[in-house]
Amino acid sequence: MSATPLLELRNVTKVFQSGVRKTPANMTVALRDASLVLPDGTATATAIAGESGSGKTTMARLLLGFIKPSEGQILYKGVDITKMDKAQRLAYRREVQPIFQDPFEVYNPFYKVDHVLTTPLRNFGLYAGEEQKRIEEALEMVGLRPKETLGRYPHQLSGGQRQRIMVARALLLRPRIIMADEPVSMVDASLRATILDELRKLVSEFGISLLYITHDLTTAYQVCDDIVVLYQGTVTEVGSVEKVIRDPQHPYTRLLVSSIPLPDRTQRWGEDDSAITEEQARRSTSGCRFAPRCARAMEECWTQIPPLFRVDPDRAASCFLRKDAPVLPSEQVGQVLKVMRPGDAGNAPAA
Ligand SMILES: Nc1ncnc2c1ncn2[C@@H]1O[C@H](COP(=O)(O)OP(=O)(O)OP(=O)(O)O)[C@@H](O)[C@H]1O
Ligand SMILES: [Mg+2]
Numbered sequence: 359m360s361a362t363p364l365l366e367l368r369n370v371t372k373v374f375q376s377g378v379r380k381t382p383a384n385m386t387v388a389l390r391d392a393s394l395v396l397p398d399g400t401a402t403a404t405a406i407a408g409e410s411g412s413g414k415t416t417m418a419r420l421l422l423g424f425i426k427p428s429e430g431q432i433l434y435k436g437v438d439i440t441k442m443d444k445a446q447r448l449a450y451r452r453e454v455q456p457i458f459q460d461p462f463e464v465y466n467p468f469y470k471v472d473h474v475l476t477t478p479l480r481n482f483g484l485y486a487g488e489e490q491k492r493i494e495e496a497l498e499m500v501g502l503r504p505k506e507t508l509g510r511y512p513h514q515l516s517g518g519q520r521q522r523i524m525v526a527r528a529l530l531l532r533p534r535i536i537m538a539d540e541p542v543s544m545v546d547a548s549l550r551a552t553i554l555d556e557l558r559k560l561v562s563e564f565g566i567s568l569l570y571i572t573h574d575l576t577t578a579y580q581v582c583d584d585i586v587v588l589y590q591g592t593v594t595e596v597g598s599v600e601k602v603i604r605d606p607q608h609p610y611t612r613l614l615v616s617s618i619p620l621p622d623r624t625q626r627w628g629e630d631d632s633a634i635t636e637e638q639a640r641r642s643t644s645g646c647r648f649a650p651r652c653a654r655a656m657e658e659c660w661t662q663i664p665p666l667f668r669v670d671p672d673r674a675a676s677c678f679l680r681k682d683a684p685v686l687p688s689e690q691v692g693q694v695l696k697v698m699r700p701g702d703a704g705n706a707p708a709a
Contacts, residue, residue: 362435365433365454370391371430395695396569401566404586406571409589421454470508493530517546539571557570596674597695601670607677645658645659658678671694
C-alpha cells in the first residue's frame with residue numbers, strides 16, 4: 359500500500375454565504391475542520407452519515423471538486439485538486455465518480471439510456487471501437503440485461519433500473535472511488551438490499567473504494583467498514599462502523615443510534631431529552647454544536663469546540679465527556695480508519 363492516500367480531505371471548512379453582506383446570519387458553516395482519508399492500494403467502504411443539513415452532500419461535492427473549500431485542502435494522490443495540471447485533472451475526474459440521489463434528475467427524457475452510457479466514454483476518449491461491448495459488460499455487472507435496457511427511454515425503466523444504470527455508468531469509467539449520495543432513497547424497499555449488495559461488491563470484487571452518503575445508519579452498518587458522523591457540519595464521531603454503531607461515545611451518535619432497530623443491540627444509554635431545559639435549548643453555543651440538545655452538556659461545552667478524542671484505537675469522538683482519551687488532530691483521522699489502523703491492514707484487492 360502506498361503511503362500517499364488516494365483521496366484526502368484535510369482540515370476542510372466550507373462556509374456558504376447566502377446574502378450579499380457577510381453578516382453572521384447570512385453565513386452557514388456547512389463543514390468545519392473536517393478531514394477524511396481514503397487510502398491507496400486497498401478498497402474501503404466509508405459511510406458519511408448525519409441528519410438532513412449536517413453537511414454530507416457538501417463533503418461529497420468538495421471531494422468531487424464541484425465546490426471549493428473556504429479553508430483546508432483536498433488532495434488526490436497527494437496533489438491539491440486546485441493545482442492539478444490537465445492530465446492530473448482528467449485522471450481525477452474519471453477516477454472519482456459520483457452516483458446521485460435522484461437518477462431522474464440527470465436523465466434527459468428525450469435521450470435513450472444509451473446516451474447516458476456512451477457520452478462519458480466519448481468525453482474521456484475511452485475504449486474507441488469497443489464501446490458497445492464495454493457498455494454491455496457494465497450493464498451485466500449490475501444485473502441488467504443489455505437487450506432489455508439499451509434502446510429504451512428513461513420512463514420505460516423502473517427507478518431501480520435507472521439507479522443501476524447510474525452504477526453501470528460509473529463502473530464504465532473504471533473509477534478508483536465511487537461516491538454514492540443517498541443512492542437508494544428513491545428506490546423501493548424490495549430493491550434497496552440488492553442495490554446495496556451491488557455497491558458492496560464494488561469494494562470486494564472490483565477493488566473500488568466507496569463513499570456511501572446516507573442518513574440511514576442501518577444501511578451504513580450493512581455496507582461500510584468505517585463511518586463519519588456529522589452534526590451541523592462537525593465530525594462528532596469517526597472510525598469503525600462496528601464500534602460507532604454498537605457502542606457510540608458521542609451523545610449525538612447515541613441519540614441517532616437509539617432510533618434504529620438493531621437485531622441484537624444490548625446497550626441502552628438512558629440519554630434523556632426531557633432533561634434539557636428550554637433555556638438550554640435556546641442558549642447559543644460557540645463550542646460544541648450539539649450542546650443545546652445534550653443532556654450532559656458541561657460548562658466548557660458551550661465555549662470550546664471539542665477536538666476529536668481517540669477513545670479506541672479505531673475510533674474517535676469529539677466530546678469533552680471523553681477528554682480522558684488522547685486528542686486526535688483532525689488531519690490524523692486516517693489513524694482510526696480501517697486500512698491505516700495498526701495491525702488491521704485492508705483485505706480487498708487493488709483496482
Ligand atoms: N449552495 C449553498 N448555499 C448556501 N447554503 C448551502 C448550500 N449548500 C448547502 N448549504 C447549507 O449547508 C448545510 C449543509 O447542507 P448539505 O446539503 O451538505 O446537507 P446534507 O447533510 O447533504 O443534507 P440532506 O440529508 O438533506 O441531503 C445546510 O445548512 C444547507 O442549507
Ligand atoms: Mg444531501
